[in-house]
Amino acid sequence: MEQTKKPTPLSLFWAIAQINTVTLGGGYVIVPVMASTFEKRGWMSEGDFFDIFAKAQAFPGPLALSTAILSSQKLCGTKGAVAAFFGVILPPFIALILVSGVIGSIGSLPAVKRFLEGAGAVVPGIVAAMLWKTASKRKWTLAKAIETIVVTVALVLFPSLSLPILLAAIAALYGIEVLCKRSK
Amino acid sequence: MQTLEIIWTFFKIGVISFGGGWSVVGIIKNDVVPRWVSETDFRAMIAIAQSTPGPIALNAATMIGWNHGGFFSALAATISVVTFPVMAIAATTLLAKRVRLRGDALQESLRTGSLAMIAMTLWTLRPDSADPLVLAFGLAAFVTGAFTKVNALWVILGSGLIDAVAGPAIRSLLGI
Numbered sequence: 001m002e003q004t005k006k007p008t009p010l011s012l013f014w015a016i017a018q019i020n021t022v023t024l025g026g027g028y029v030i031v032p033v034m035a036s037t038f039e040k041r042g043w044m045s046e047g048d049f050f051d052i053f054a055k056a057q058a059f060p061g062p063l064a065l066s067t068a069i070l071s072s073q074k075l076c077g078t079k080g081a082v083a084a085f086f087g088v089i090l091p092p093f094i095a096l097i098l099v100s101g102v103i104g105s106i107g108s109l110p111a112v113k114r115f116l117e118g119a120g121a122v123v124p125g126i127v128a129a130m131l132w133k134t135a136s137k138r139k140w141t142l143a144k145a146i147e148t149i150v151v152t153v154a155l156v157l158f159p160s161l162s163l164p165i166l167l168a169a170i171a172a173l174y175g176i177e178v179l180c181k182r183s184k
Numbered sequence: 185m186q187t188l189e190i191i192w193t194f195f196k197i198g199v200i201s202f203g204g205g206w207s208v209v210g211i212i213k214n215d216v217v218p219r220w221v222s223e224t225d226f227r228a229m230i231a232i233a234q235s236t237p238g239p240i241a242l243n244a245a246t247m248i249g250w251n252h253g254g255f256f257s258a259l260a261a262t263i264s265v266v267t268f269p270v271m272a273i274a275a276t277t278l279l280a281k282r283v284r285l286r287g288d289a290l291q292e293s294l295r296t297g298s299l300a301m302i303a304m305t306l307w308t309l310r311p312d313s314a315d316p317l318v319l320a321f322g323l324a325a326f327v328t329g330a331f332t333k334v335n336a337l338w339v340i341l342g343s344g345l346i347d348a349v350a351g352p353a354i355r356s357l358l359g360i
Contacts, residue, residue, distance in 0.1 A: 020237055020238055022237065023237060024234075024235055024236065024237055024335065024337050025234065025235075025335050025336060026205045026206075026234060026238075026239055026240045027205060027239055027240075029335070055287075057202070057294070058202070058287065058291055059202065059269060059272050059273055059276075060198060060199060060200060060201050060202040060268060060269045060272055061198060061201050061241075061266055061268070061269020061270070061272070061273075062201070062205060062239030062241055062242050062266075063205070063239070064238070064239045065239060065242070065266060065270075066269060066273060069270070069273055070273065073273075081273075085266075085270065088238070088239070089242070089266065091237055091238060092236065092237050092238020092239070092242055092243050092246065093238075093242075093246055093258075093259075093262055095236050095237050096233075096236060096238070096243050096246040096247050097246070097250060097255065099232060099236055099247075100246075100247050100250040100251065103232075111348045111349075112348070114344075114347045114348045114351045114352075115344040115345065115347060115348035116225075116228035116231070116232075117224060117318075117347055117351075118321060118343040118344040118345070118346060118348065119228055119231035119232070119340045119341070119343055119344035119347075120226075120227030120228040120229075120230070120231050121227070121311070121315075121317070121318040121319075121321040121322055121343060121347070122322060122324075122325040122336070123227045123231055123309055123325075124306065124310055124311050124322045124325075124326075125321065125322035125323060125325025125326035125329065125339070126206070126234065126326075126329050126339075127206060127209065127302065127305050127306045127309055128306055128322075128325075128326045128329075128330070129325065129326050129327075129328075129330040129336075130206045130207075130329070131299075131302045131306055132326075132329075132330040133329070133330060134298070134302060135299060138295065138299070144292075147296050148299050148303070151296060151297065151300035152299075152300040152303040152304055152307075155210075155300055155301065155303075155304040156304050156307050156308075159214040159308070160214070162200065162211050162304075163196055163199060163200055166200045166297055166300075166301070167199075167200070169293075169297055169300070170293050170294060170296075170297045171293075173292070173293035173296050173297070174289055174290055174293040176293075177288075177289035177290075177292050177293055178289045
């Protein structure tokens with residue numbers, strides 16, 4: 001089936017805002033839901049959507065945001081991109097203001113304090129799981145392993161220089177990749 | 185002007201926030217702990233950011249801003265963290281025909297960068313106490329996250345509830 005239906009910016013905004021209101025768990029959970037919604041509404045096939053998602057990963061910023069902006073831009077230009085921006089930004093902003101307000105008023109109760117401490121204790125485990133999953137999916141070579149370790153050590157040793165370190169590392173690694181490909 | 189400091193800090197975080205939300209958590213932490221929030225509060229905030237709708241970096245920005253100076257700081261932090269990403273998308277759209285980057289090479293270098301960022305995040309957020317309950321919650325989160333498809337939300341809520349309801353009882357049983 002060919003995709004012939006075109007959304008209006010407003011319908012894009014509502015669709016994206018709804019997804020961002022009910023989907024918990026960040027970009028990797030939001031993006032697949034967006035893909036299936038766009039396909040169900042006949043706006044874009046899941047295949048096309050995931051092509052855009054692959055491109056979005058090269059951009060800084062939350063994945064849900066860049067994927068939503070790029071796909072909506074393809075569907076209805078700049079207006080679509082603006083609609084997507086607000087669709088992604090507004091629901092979490094409102095939710096977080098409400099949650100922060102509630103925590104502000106009951107956060108000092110001992111039980112709530114323990115709840116937050118228990119929830120916070122989970123964080124290293126989630127990060128370790130992310131690291132495990134990302135690392136095990138990658139096709140490793142010795143060079144890539146060394147590069148990754150060098151950048152990690154630099155980031156750990158110089159936390160206040162993380163921005164220049166990362167920008168320099170990415171530019172250098174990009175250059176190395178291009179040169180290696182050319183010499184083959 | 186502390187609001188200006190918030191804007192600048194989160195703008196910088198936005199510049200390097202590629203590779204999915206979790207890779208940038210360590211960088212956010214280096215910038216805001218202990219300047220604006222305590223270590224324990226930061227961990228709780230990240231857990232909340234993950235279990236509320238929306239991207240984690242965005243949610244963390246909103247919450248840290250709110251905590252620091254109420255509604256307008258929250259707004260300033262949220263807008264600042266997405267300013268550079270939005271500019272990057274706009275610039276690429278405008279320049280796409282003139283600049284040709286090797287997409288595959290760029291993705292490989294970004295992959296190395298974001299893996300290093302996640303590894304650094306893990307280092308800076310390693311468990312900071314020997315409390316067996318804290319370690320058990322962390323371990324449970326790692327096992328479910330790495331080997332099952334269970335949403336991290338349930339581990340976060342479960343650990344919070346166990347600690348809220350039974351934390352003191354369990355700790356006194358273990359003799360701490």
